[in-house]
Amino acid sequence: MTERNVRKSNRRVTGWLSLWVVGMFGFGYALVPLYSVFCEITGLNGKSATLSEVSAAPLTIDKSRTVTVEFTVNVSGIPWRVDRPKTVRLNVHPGEATTVIYEAHSLVDAMTAGQAVPSVTPAKAARHFRKTECFCFTRQELVGGESKLMPVTFVVDPKLPAEVKTITLSYEVYPANENLTNNS
Amino acid sequence: MTTAVADHHHDEVPKGITRWLFTTNHKDIGTLYLWFSFIMFLVGGAMALVIRAELFMPGLQVVNPHFYNQMVTVHALVMIFGAVMPGFVGFANWMLPMMIGAPDMALPRLNNWSFWLLPFATTLLITSLFVPGGGPAAGWTIYPPLSIQGGMGVDLTIFTIHILGMSSILGAINIIATILNMRAPGMTLLKMPLFVWTWVITAFLLIAAMPVLAGAVTMLLTDRHFGTAFFSAAGGGDPVMFQHIFWFFGHPEVYILILPAFGIISQVIPTFSRKPLFGYTSMVFATAAIAFLSFIVWAHHMYTVGMPLSGELFFMYSTMLIAIPTGVKVFNWLATMWRGSMTFETPMLYAIATVALFTVGGLTGLMMAITPADFQYHDTYFIVAHFHYVIFCGSVLAMFSGVYYWLPKWTGHMYDETLGKVHFWLTVISFNITFFPQHFLGFAGMPRRIPDYSLQFAEFNMVSSIGGFILGFSQLILLWVVIKSIRGGKKATAEVWDNPEGLEWTVPSPAPYHTFATAPEVR
Amino acid sequence: MIVSRFKKLRSAIVATAGAGMMGILPTVAQAEWALNLQRPVTEIARVQYDLHMLIMYIVTVIGIIVFGVMFYSIAKFRKSKGAEAAKFSHSTKAEVLWTVIPTLILIAMAVPSTKALLLMEDTTESDMVLKVTGYQWGWQYDYLEEDVSFFSKLATPQSQITGNETKGENYLLEVDNHLVIPAGKKVRLLLTAKDVIHAWWVPQLGGKKDAIPGYINEMWIRADETGTYRGQCAELCGKDHGYMPIVVDVVEEAEYMAWIEAQKNKS
Numbered sequence: 018m019t020e021r022n023v024r025k026s027n028r029r030v031t032g033w034l035s036l037w038v039v040g041m042f043g044f045g046y047a048l049v050p051l052y053s054v055f056c057e058i059t060g061l062n063g064k065s066a067t068l069s070e071v072s073a074a075p076l077t078i079d080k081s082r083t084v085t086v087e088f089t090v091n092v093s094g095i096p097w098r099v100d101r102p103k104t105v106r107l108n109v110h111p112g113e114a115t116t117v118i119y120e121a122h123s124l125v126d127a128m129t130a131g132q133a134v135p136s137v138t139p140a141k142a143a144r145h146f147r148k149t150e151c152f153c154f155t156r157q158e159l160v161g162g163e164s165k166l167m168p169v170t171f172v173v174d175p176k177l178p179a180e181v182k183t184i185t186l187s188y189e190v191y192p193a194n195e196n197l198t199n200n201s
Numbered sequence: 202m203t204t205a206v207a208d209h210h211h212d213e214v215p216k217g218i219t220r221w222l223f224t225t226n227h228k229d230i231g232t233l234y235l236w237f238s239f240i241m242f243l244v245g246g247a248m249a250l251v252i253r254a255e256l257f258m259p260g261l262q263v264v265n266p267h268f269y270n271q272m273v274t275v276h277a278l279v280m281i282f283g284a285v286m287p288g289f290v291g292f293a294n295w296m297l298p299m300m301i302g303a304p305d306m307a308l309p310r311l312n313n314w315s316f317w318l319l320p321f322a323t324t325l326l327i328t329s330l331f332v333p334g335g336g337p338a339a340g341w342t343i344y345p346p347l348s349i350q351g352g353m354g355v356d357l358t359i360f361t362i363h364i365l366g367m368s369s370i371l372g373a374i375n376i377i378a379t380i381l382n383m384r385a386p387g388m389t390l391l392k393m394p395l396f397v398w399t400w401v402i403t404a405f406l407l408i409a410a411m412p413v414l415a416g417a418v419t420m421l422l423t424d425r426h427f428g429t430a431f432f433s434a435a436g437g438g439d440p441v442m443f444q445h446i447f448w449f450f451g452h453p454e455v456y457i458l459i460l461p462a463f464g465i466i467s468q469v470i471p472t473f474s475r476k477p478l479f480g481y482t483s484m485v486f487a488t489a490a491i492a493f494l495s496f497i498v499w500a501h502h503m504y505t506v507g508m509p510l511s512g513e514l515f516f517m518y519s520t521m522l523i524a525i526p527t528g529v530k531v532f533n534w535l536a537t538m539w540r541g542s543m544t545f546e547t548p549m550l551y552a553i554a555t556v557a558l559f560t561v562g563g564l565t566g567l568m569m570a571i572t573p574a575d576f577q578y579h580d581t582y583f584i585v586a587h588f589h590y591v592i593f594c595g596s597v598l599a600m601f602s603g604v605y606y607w608l609p610k611w612t613g614h615m616y617d618e619t620l621g622k623v624h625f626w627l628t629v630i631s632f633n634i635t636f637f638p639q640h641f642l643g644f645a646g647m648p649r650r651i652p653d654y655s656l657q658f659a660e661f662n663m664v665s666s667i668g669g670f671i672l673g674f675s676q677l678i679l680l681w682v683v684i685k686s687i688r689g690g691k692k693a694t695a696e697v698w699d700n701p702e703g704l705e706w707t708v709p710s711p712a713p714y715h716t717f718a719t720a721p722e723v724r
Numbered sequence: 725m726i727v728s729r730f731k732k733l734r735s736a737i738v739a740t741a742g743a744g745m746m747g748i749l750p751t752v753a754q755a756e757w758a759l760n761l762q763r764p765v766t767e768i769a770r771v772q773y774d775l776h777m778l779i780m781y782i783v784t785v786i787g788i789i790v791f792g793v794m795f796y797s798i799a800k801f802r803k804s805k806g807a808e809a810a811k812f813s814h815s816t817k818a819e820v821l822w823t824v825i826p827t828l829i830l831i832a833m834a835v836p837s838t839k840a841l842l843l844m845e846d847t848t849e850s851d852m853v854l855k856v857t858g859y860q861w862g863w864q865y866d867y868l869e870e871d872v873s874f875f876s877k878l879a880t881p882q883s884q885i886t887g888n889e890t891k892g893e894n895y896l897l898e899v900d901n902h903l904v905i906p907a908g909k910k911v912r913l914l915l916t917a918k919d920v921i922h923a924w925w926v927p928q929l930g931g932k933k934d935a936i937p938g939y940i941n942e943m944w945i946r947a948d949e950t951g952t953y954r955g956q957c958a959e960l961c962g963k964d965h966g967y968m969p970i971v972v973d974v975v976e977e978a979e980y981m982a983w984i985e986a987q988k989n990k991s
């Protein structure tokens with residue numbers, strides 16, 4: 018190659034590779050939505066589906082099968098006490114809508130706002146655990162000293178893999194801040 | 202830049218500090234990289250000795266836990282991004298153009314840039330240790346939410362990673378352009394020395410992996426200061442996602458650290474076995490296979506985060522798969538030595554030690570690939586032993602091998618063989634005293650990244666610390682050997698060794714400031 | 725074989741380190757030099773242990789072969805002994821062989837590993853649930869069905885850490901409130917964290933699992949033997965990461981019942 022050609026070729030290679038670098042930087046960011054989609058499909062990070070995301074068609078109730086659902090909650094960085102439902106464990110039939118009630122108590126005088134973030138285990142159950150109504154859909158506000166009942170209504174999809182016998186629904190309650198993305 | 206332009210027309214070497222500041226000469230830049238790498242090796246080594254001093258006995262005696270965590274973090278960052286990666290870029294700068302018969306790198310001015318970003322970046326990193334709140338203390342893996350808690354030192358670290366990443370990317374682009382465009386006539390791809398092959402593949406790994414790391418730390422930065430919540434559960438993010446993105450970079454990164462080392466020993470072993478490299482094409486293919494597979498094994502670093510069964514199985518199988526091309530390489534080196542006519546000068550000793558001890562690290566890697574067993578090994582000293590066997594014995598010993606191998610070509614003088622051998626034996630023996638016991642510590646249940654430990658771990662830790670100090674101070678011998686060889690010694694011939702393969706041995710020693718201004722003929 | 729190798733190594737290390745060093749070793753009750761995984765007391769830990777031994781034997785054999793060939797070459801094919809270099813540079817037969825054989829070995833390793841993993845992930849049909857919450861720096865345990873909840877923190881006094889007092893036998897591995905579980909029962913652990921990521925690990929009870937803020941993870945243990953088992957946090961979680969041990973008392977069921985009643989009355 019002549020010197021001119023080499024220069025031209027160097028510039029071309031540099032151009033392509035720089036594009037690739039920019040692309041890979043973008044790919045790093047693209048991993049964020051990709052990861053969400055991936056988690057939705059596999060339940061990888063234990064985020065459960067909401068009914069708005071899945072079909073709203075009523076499910077047939079599978080009386081032949083019972084699944085145990087457990088409830089727990091953690092509070093983190095907000096002056097609240099949150100009690101889990103009175104029954105720790107509940108046996109439900111797949112397809113049947115059930116409502117349980119968490120109870121939040123404000124421990125300070127001022128008004129506070131919290132946001133509950135749900136997590137479901139085992140991972141493979143997560144996307145079959147559908148919440149039709151949940152206090153975690155919006156931020157919850159408590160005026161000083163107030164107590165509040167916080168219901169959640171859920172349905173276990175009959176498509177839940179047969180080997181799953183127990184599902185745990187856990188919430189972590191955080192102080193709500195402005196730029197919250199919607200959790201489900 | 203005027204001196205730089207002038208360089209191309211006159212054959213005299215510019216003088217003074219501006220030679221180094223503005224140089225565009227690949228040999229000068231290679232030298233800068235290598236010295237920089239060595240200095241960082243000593244700085245990182247000093248931090249390692251702080252760690253080993255604290256771990257000499259149970260109890261807290263030297264530093265406080267927070268500072269200990271900073272040492273663990275900065276030691277790793279300095280060694281990986283300051284010592285090993287720039288070290289190999291130094292070798293690339295010095296040797297690639299000479300190996301392919303090119304007058305210089307393809308983009309000489311960019312080359313100057315990529316080097317001078319480095320001292321700037323590492324100064325920033327080391328400065329972070331002195332800002333309020335201290336340096337980064339969340340481990341080199343900077344997992345959130347722990348890294349979100351840190352002070353300004355974490356931000357400085359993020360900037361450091363950006364700059365270092367930029368430097369490696371520019372270096373990688375330059376290397377690819379050089380190898381694709383600057384080869385002498387007749388130097389077809391499958392005639393390129395293996396060091397050139399491993400480097401071009403490494404460079405592709407770099408431009409694919411480093412931008413992803415840059416993205417990850419940028420997200421960390423915006424999470425820390427600009428209200429995003431990529432990794433915070435409270436805001437709808439997921440801390441585990443950081444680990445996925447980090448290791449998507451991280452596993453290719455470990456191969457970035459090892460592939461050029463494979464290249465160096467693939468040059469050295471044939472020379473001292475007086476026999477061509479066994480299985481050249483399979484070496485090239487194995488390298489490419491490793492590079493490809495390295496992008497689909499990342500979650501073997503995350504077996505315990507609670508992945509679904511299918512995920513754990515996939516990553517276990519893919520990780521086991523990567524052991525096959527790695528094995529092929531080791532067997533090829535053995536076959537190169539087989540029925541050779543070997544002599545054991547220092548470069549060969551180091552190359553043999555690299556193969557032997559890297560194998561130990563590869564085999565422990567295989568143990569950790571087994572997911573159920575890794576639930577016991579993960580985050581213990583067993584991991585620490587593994588990665589020091591692969592990185593110190595794989596990458597660093599291979600660099601030592603390369604330094605002794607090419608030093609006569611660089612300085613024009615033979616190095617002191619006796620000192621070289623002393624350096625070798627001290628290094629290899631003390632390395633094993635330091636790190637072999639760490640396998641047992643890991644088995645016995647000692648977690649990594651702790652400043653203090655319970656009494657059942659006391660004995661091996663003491664052994665390990667003693668080894669560590671010998672290992673650290675032995676490296677000063679290398680400094681001495683290099684300085685001695687720069688200042689004088691037996692004149693080296695052009696060939697230096699007994700009939701070595703490669704274009705670099707056709708130019709005089711020391712290599713003139715400009716080589717291959719007219720391309721050589723390659724048959 | 726492996727044992728003797730370790731023994732050799734052990735004496736080699738001891739010899740290298742020198743007898744003088746032995747003198748300055750801390751005068752501890754147990755000079756352990758422990759070489760292998762801790763004795764397993766649950767099914768999972770036992771499966772992990774057996775798998776670990778199996779794989780270690782395999783890699784040891786591979787290692788010995790590689791080292792053997794290497795040292796044989798070094799001894800035999802040296803120029804100083806007049807060895808002439810052969811000219812060959814490839815051999816398809818050898819290359820196929822050393823690709824295929826390792827592949828077969830890996831497949832053989834994958835089978836028991838897959839089985840073990842299936843066992844570990846099977847959290848169904850547990851007898852009780854225990855929630856474990858990591859925080860900086862300690863653990864909170866909730867017996868969900870019993871409404872019993874308490875914190876468990878390092879109990880080693882600061883003076884032992886700074887060396888102003890002799891270190892006790894369980895230095896850094898002792899907590900104020902032990903976790904108590906019944907022997908022979910399948911206990912499902914739900915793991916989460918308050919602030920940063922932690923990892924709950926008691927080696928003798930099986931592998932570790934990360935406790936991640938905002939998310940819930942699960943693992944299970946069924947201890948066959950009563951006793952006290954100790955472990956530590958296994959994920960860097962800040963300044964006192966080295967100081968958040970775990971102590972589990974495995975007791976007979978009746979004893980567990982009595983204990984849990986006492987806890988309920990306490991609160």
Ligand code: HEM
Pocket residue numbers: 342455456458459501502503520521523524527562563564566567569570575578579580584587588591592595596
């Ligand atoms: C046969 C090839 C290899 C296999 C199968 C392998 C496997 C693994 C696995 C499974 C882990 C994660 C262990 C854990 O944290 O539980 C690991 C960690 C590590 N490996 Fe390897 N490895 C191999 C080669 C290498 C090489 C060539 C390098 C670098 C030159 C390397 C560097 C590391 C490092 C730095 C870590 C620890 C990262 C950290 O947690 O800080 N490995 N390896």
Ligand SMILES: [Cu+2]
Pocket residue numbers: 451452455498499501502
């Ligand atoms: Cu890896």
Ligand SMILES: [Cu+2]
Pocket residue numbers: 921922923957958959960961962964965966968
């Ligand atoms: Cu911790």
